[in-house]
Amino acid sequence: MKIYGLELLRGLGITMGRFIATYTVGFKRTFVNRNRGSFRQSASEKGVFTVQYPEERLKPPERFRVLPVLIYDGKKGDTRTQQAERCTSCGICAKVCPPQCIWIVQAKDAAGKAIPKAAEFSIDTDVCMNCGFCAEFCPFDAIKMDHDFELSNGERHQSHIFDINKLHVSTEYYAETHPIAWAEEQARKKADAERKAAAAAAAAAAAKKAAETPPQ
Amino acid sequence: MMPDLTWLMTVIRLLIPAIIILAVAPVGMMYLTWLERKVIARIQGRVGPNRVGPYGLLQPLADGVKMLTKEDLIPRGADVLCHFLAPILIVVPALFLFTVLPIGPTLVAAPLTTGLLFFVAVGSVGTLAIFAAGWGSRNKFALLGATRSAAQLAAYEVPLVLSLAVIPLMTGSLNMTEIVQAQQAKWFVFTPWGLTGFILILITGLAEVNRTPFDLPEAESEIIGGFHTEYSGMKFALFYMAEFLGTLALGMLASVLFLGGWHGPFLPGPVWLLLKTFSIIFFAIWVRGTWPRFRVDHLMEFAWKVLLPLALSNLLGAAFCALKGGWIGNIVATALPISVFLLTTQLWLKPRPRPTTAWIETNSQSN
């Protein structure tokens, strides 16, 4: 015979347990390190589960993607030159974007011939779905996904179309926010450069050898 | 010759407690909302309001300012008199409840000889107000909420009164101050009939103030807002206030009747009363954060089939106790309610699954 009400009391016990745990487990946290800054929660997180934004923040993992940014080679404070911009306006990002929110105008030189740079580059952030395809398929590491999510404001018609100036960030900024990807990129470029150098050396050696062998 | 001003003294002696109640009760209610939000937050593993003032203590003030300045709406086609009177009808009786509750041996606003009766009578006026609110709003959800609440409040009134009936039986008085003084030696909650009475008044009291698990009339997840769907601004604030004032009054009533009122060592009387009230309110908030709500037919079943027999058997047990006294009386007073409870819950409260229906229609094209 089951006595009515016992399970109800068990439920009360569970919630009381959680209630007390938020005080005891978080005791040290509350009084010792009050402001934890930016951190990640682990699988053994107990007690109060709250991350008190904006004083505390959840540190985003490196691959976290919000809106795209364009990369130019240089330091944070540098003036950006067209030379330093990595984008070659190949257009793959505009072609692979699912909602087609990227508009690119290829730059032309003084004579009117197309050069591998972008004259205009616009992203409509009210259409962008944050999917990351543009960054995934760019062959020149020129467009990457950024972490900045604090973008709320009161109007959209002027400020939600990001133009080429608003989009550009320096490689220093990118290396800070995406250290692992930056390290991989540097390693990949170094390996490519070494392979090219080895191939060039081999080709030069073969050419030299061909030149030394007397023609038959 | 000085004019005879005794009438003025009487008036002042009545006015001062009234003013104190009018000032303190709403403040108490506001901080009750703060307490509720913080306790429920902690149960759920989060912190609750903490940005508006230290520990969120100014939060109720911000809520108050906001609600005062909201636009007042009256639905088109609403019964204006009902719609307008309902919030007033619900708050004023709730405030009246505090006039008969004694805080100390001589600290009571209205020392009525029939204080308990007055409390119960005035407390049940809220039913009318809720129904008026639901009816006058010209909204189907409000009407549903109003009918649910009318049924619920009427049904739970009976076990409430019966569970309170043991008190005058055992003390011979309806005067709240005398009831507390009768608990000088032993609080009533430590007697078998008192314990059952205490549990009963907690359950039926929760039902009377529309709190979980009996908050059907305002079941947010089903009928939007129930009877107060069409109220905004200050009128809604009054409904909100009435619910919390009711909870506060319930807590004080239970402390006064069963937990010994202002009795207790070391600390002054009113502080003890406050602590006891607070513990009952904490229990109510704890229940709100834990249990799901009853469905309307289960609610009715529970009231009529379980609580009513329990209250009656408790009354019987208490009467036996009063007659016989001693350990026989205590045993009977313990055994009777327990056995009645077990009997009624086993008989009537087991979930009855409906038989599986086969509802594929047979026709020439299917099997």
Next chain:
Amino acid sequence: MSEILFRPTEDQILEQEVRRHVAVTTWDKLISMLDPVYNWGRSNSVWPLQFGLACCAIEMICTAASRFDIARFGAELFRASPRQADLMIVSGTVTKKMVPMIVRLYNQMPEPKYLISMGACASAGGPFKEGYNVVSGIDKFLPVDVYIPGCPPTPQALLNGLITLQEKIHGQKISTARWYSEGPGQEVPVPLLGPDLIDTRRNQEIKEICALPEPAKPAVLPSYITAPKLTPTEAEGASAAAVALAARLNKAVGDGSVTLSGSALLVTPASLQAVASYLKLQPDLKLNYLTNLTCVDYQDCFEVVYHLQSLPGTGAPLALKVRADKTDPRVPTVMGIWPGADFQEREVFDMFGVRFEGHPNLKRILMWDGFHGYPLRKDYLEAYYEAPGKIFPSRWKEGHHQRAEEKARFGDNLKYPNGFDPALFQPAKESFAAGTPAVADGIRTDDLVINLGPQHPSTHGVFRMKIRVDGERILALEPVMGYMHRNHEKIGERNNYLMIFPYTDRLDYICSMGNNFGYALAVEKLLNVKPTERAEYIRVIMAELTRIVSHFWAVGFLLNDLGAFFTPALYAIEERELILDLFEMASGSRMMCNYFRFGGVAADLPAEFLPMAKALVNDRIPKAIELMDNYLAKNEILLNRCRGVGVLPKDAAIAYSAAGPVLRASGVSYDLRKADPYSIYDRFDFDVPTAQEGDVYARYRVRIAEMWESLKILRKALAEIPAGEIQAGKKLWNIRVPAGESYGRVENPKGELGYYIVSDGTDHPYRYHVRAPSFINLTALEKMCKGHLVADVVAILGSIDIVLGETDR
């Protein structure tokens, strides 16, 4: 004397003297002393409306949950009634069908009120902007205070938006406040649903444009292919079994009724019902389960496709096709044989215009009655049409940014027939089968028709039920959907294959990894590509983690609907948040993962993934499931509310095409991972939990049991995951898929999620259809709810567990 102080006099000198020496302050200054208090009160007590549209609403709920806790700002009191709310957070795509309700809700809110447009969709239409049922931003109708970009914005971004709103409120003044200076009752006029959405403020403009001659058709129109050719014999490509079955059917039903097309049976419309009953009733065939019903628009016909199964059973489904005439497409209904065809046939009628003769209620289901046109036909061009398929040439090399509204005929995502005058349009009155008043004991009682939804705290999104009640007892129920119809399939035809991945994320937005999985399988069948070993293990790990996440959410919200004030939901969301951390680590986003690719996954697991996943799977999640179970599984109030409520009998579950836990709780032991194994599920040892009662409680128990089984699979997969490549072959940004058709499916937490793809050999799908379990599971809803109380409807809907992104696509 006082009058002189406050009324302007003509005597300038007196005025000046009064101002300088008598009056303490001006009226304005007095009011502005109240500004700080007024603003402080308002900004710290912002009560949002319980209103969420789509994926962003899930992030909004997570903001109110324990990790981000909007309660700290005083804003956790989400009020269900608009009369008591201050803030409307438009979170999700605003569709044309839904916008009249949103405007009505906004009008019902008392001043001062605010509106936050959360996410790209609410701001300007977002990625769904090009859809024919999507409004290009809520600011076309309502004044927005704060915009929050993101898709979806994370909870921290929403909190940032709330802080921006608070700052905006602090800058306001009573003397210039909108609500004190306007006259009373400045309502936004509610738009009407005519041949397209009608904004009554633009009536004159629309009339003038409609009076002009029609503009020239676009340069490039979508092209057709002809229906697949017939293959009656083995020589032409049919399988032996199919040939034998066709011969048998021809003998039983009549010569010439059945032929073959590939491996599918092609049946004439006249003999469809006879063939269908034969297939269902023959004891060795017993095809009693209609898995999928859809239609394809070919050049020469409309082809209605049926996928049939025998339950319980194993293997791939049998495909059956019927071709209907292009000019007047009519096909007999199969509802009498498979009642689960109900909503799916209505959808085909809505999207293609194919009439199903004999269907008792053939009305539009996703679009509204009165909408002009059949959207999924190839010749239907949406208002923002640019080209038959992306990549749009306007984006590169001369890609000057231009908003789609600027190029459209009506300056917005709208299309009206020629000569249309909106002022003359009368919206049809909504009706619900008039009931005869009951007479009991000589007292006549009236029924009440109430609407549950589309804004309702418990309908899990924008879902509406019209209910006729007698007191509290349900007499009839009609579900109305389409409020989140975001034109997924039409957009799919414009996308190329890779681009569809992020759109599949947004179908069942709680299970994005599972959606990616099904789509990847369907296309990999056509590409004939097998993923690498490591990728297969990662896929299974992600899919099972998704199952746990989805069931936690479902169970938590079922308990919430039963009234347990959010506590069990918050305990469930806490665990979900930690799993979402894993998803964010691996894919870059909590909810819209976009992680699977053809032949593998997008990126390898980061270093911290496996340790955290193991810690969760081995320690934390088992404890959490234990806690949820103990907390409420045998709770007396819960048992009373769930046992015997919403029973779905076993035969009905099969006949009404239920899938997933709904099917298994009714006694049918059918799980695709065992019955038609995909990926590497055949290597894992797990049970298929089944219950017999078919009520709400049984579905709850089945979900909890499935979570335990998922943990078994996860433990093994995490232990055994091999090293290696995560992508078979090179990752290409544009692929051509060989011509053909495929039906790929997965056992998603909500049920069988299937993708039917017809490829014409180009880089865009010719037809792309999603078999949505949430949509089809609702077919039996009315029957399940009849005779129960209003409070039960909410519990029953919660136990079916629907997500509107999937229901409406």
